[in-house]
Amino acid sequence: MSTWLRNNRLAALAALAFALISTAIGLVFFYAPVDEDGLNQKIFYFHVGIALTAYACFAWGGWKALRVLWKRDENADLESYVAIHQGVIFGALTLVTGSIWARYRWGHWWEWHEDQLVLFFVLFLFYAAYFMLRFSVPPGPRRVNLSAVYALFGVALVPVSILAIRLSQRFIHPVAFDRGGPNMAGSQFFAFCVSWAAMLVLAATLYHVELAGKRIDVRLRELREALR
Amino acid sequence: MTYLADVGTLARKDLLLELRARDTLPAMLLFVLSTLVIFHFVLPGDSSELAAAGLLWVAIVFTSLLGLSRAFAAEREQGVIDGLVLAPIDRSAIWLGKAISILVFLGLAEIVAVPAFAIFFRPVSGAMIAGIVLADLGIAAVGTLLAAMAAASRARELLLPLLFLPLAIPIVVGGVGASVTGDPARYVGFLGLYDALFAIICWASFEYVVTE
Numbered sequence: 001m002s003t004w005l006r007n008n009r010l011a012a013l014a015a016l017a018f019a020l021i022s023t024a025i026g027l028v029f030f031y032a033p034v035d036e037d038g039l040n041q042k043i044f045y046f047h048v049g050i051a052l053t054a055y056a057c058f059a060w061g062g063w064k065a066l067r068v069l070w071k072r073d074e075n076a077d078l079e080s081y082v083a084i085h086q087g088v089i090f091g092a093l094t095l096v097t098g099s100i101w102a103r104y105r106w107g108h109w110w111e112w113h114e115d116q117l118v119l120f121f122v123l124f125l126f127y128a129a130y131f132m133l134r135f136s137v138p139p140g141p142r143r144v145n146l147s148a149v150y151a152l153f154g155v156a157l158v159p160v161s162i163l164a165i166r167l168s169q170r171f172i173h174p175v176a177f178d179r180g181g182p183n184m185a186g187s188q189f190f191a192f193c194v195s196w197a198a199m200l201v202l203a204a205t206l207y208h209v210e211l212a213g214k215r216i217d218v219r220l221r222e223l224r225e226a227l228r
Numbered sequence: 229m230t231y232l233a234d235v236g237t238l239a240r241k242d243l244l245l246e247l248r249a250r251d252t253l254p255a256m257l258l259f260v261l262s263t264l265v266i267f268h269f270v271l272p273g274d275s276s277e278l279a280a281a282g283l284l285w286v287a288i289v290f291t292s293l294l295g296l297s298r299a300f301a302a303e304r305e306q307g308v309i310d311g312l313v314l315a316p317i318d319r320s321a322i323w324l325g326k327a328i329s330i331l332v333f334l335g336l337a338e339i340v341a342v343p344a345f346a347i348f349f350r351p352v353s354g355a356m357i358a359g360i361v362l363a364d365l366g367i368a369a370v371g372t373l374l375a376a377m378a379a380a381s382r383a384r385e386l387l388l389p390l391l392f393l394p395l396a397i398p399i400v401v402g403g404v405g406a407s408v409t410g411d412p413a414r415y416v417g418f419l420g421l422y423d424a425l426f427a428i429i430c431w432a433s434f435e436y437v438v439t440e
Binding site for chain 1: 373377380381382383387390391393394395397398401402404405414415418421422425426429433436437439440
């Protein structure tokens with residue numbers, strides 16, 4: 001069993017992601033109670049899960065970037081890039097789901113008073129510039145170094161931006177977690193946790209798929225160089 | 229002590245070059261004054277004075293961008309950066325020296341721009357000056373490192389604003405907060421925190437930007 005898992009990690013991850021997402025959808029729509037906001041708060045289960053997953057991807061990318069600079073780990077560069085790529089995809093999804101939620105909650109597609117939306121917009125711009133930087137430097141050690149340093153800046157930028165946006169705006173975003181623990185009913189919290197886990201596993205699956213593809217690309221290029 | 233002497237030598241080299249060639253500072257001065265004139269026409273007659281204070285920060289950020297895009301121009305055109313990397317000095321001294329010269333340029337541009345702003349628009353408070361000084365430190369620290377990155381890329385000057393503006397957003401938040409709110413202390417403190425955090429990161433990571 002364990003060797004099968006090791007050989008088919010991608011397939012197992014994909015199956016787990018599918019099962020978790022199906023369970024999460026079932027739980028969110030049929031198990032978690034509808035609270036006073038009405039049906040529109042259902043998107044919240046996915047929105048927050050996706051946002052936290054995007055953070056996890058950025059953190060993973062930052063960790064791999066640190067490994068690049070610290071241990072000179074050659075594989076870590078590609079891993080850092082793929083993690084940030086997944087983070088940007090989930091970040092864009094956060095913006096879209098957040099916008100939809102803002103439309104139904106406040107009647108506008110964009111709400112400057114919603115801290116998370118503004119923060120994700122800033123992060124989206126920052127990490128979009130990461131790709132601009134990465135692809136305007138020729139492949140090689142210089143690209144590895146510059147990408148890693150910029151990814152590390154992202155790790156510092158996230159808490160600084162959270163603080164900045166909190167300072168700059170009055171706080172009207174409903175607080176899902178405060179110091180007293182989760183601010184929702186137990187069944188809602190359970191549905192949220194399953195949906196968050198589903199998003200994390202989905203991100204991990206996509207990460208491994210993209211990484212496998214990128215590694216084949218690199219290997220192919222090396223073989224072509226060797227044949228020339 | 230040799231570290232500080234290296235930094236001083238590098239900063240003096242940049243300032244001396246500027247004194248002889250005069251290609252960055254006059255451009256920054258003219259740019260910031262023309263933006264102030266543009267702001268006069270941008271602001272409708274009944275808009276609040278607070279809006280003008282916010283626009284001063286737009287002027288500061290873009291003027292600094294103008295100076296930063298030229299920061300490594302001489303090094304790149306003459307291939308000096310390789311020489312500096314090969315020199316027996318700590319690589320972070322290159323960053324610190326360049327950041328100091330950028331800070332001086334920015335400070336000189338603001339010595340003209342801030343009084344001009346006070347004459348054209350509204351008086352400037354002490355907290356605003358403190359905010360500007362701390363913001364300059366942050367801009368010089370982060371901007372110098374990003375300018376070195378942009379200089380190493382193919383896109384060069386095109387890339388710098390894209391890299392710099394997302395990182396400058398917290399500086400703008402702190403600066404505008406210090407200029408317009410009734411409680412500037414927390415915003416000034418935030419700017420100090422930003423400066424300290426990013427100066428440490430830039431100082432530690434500059435070596436990787438210029439070496440392979």
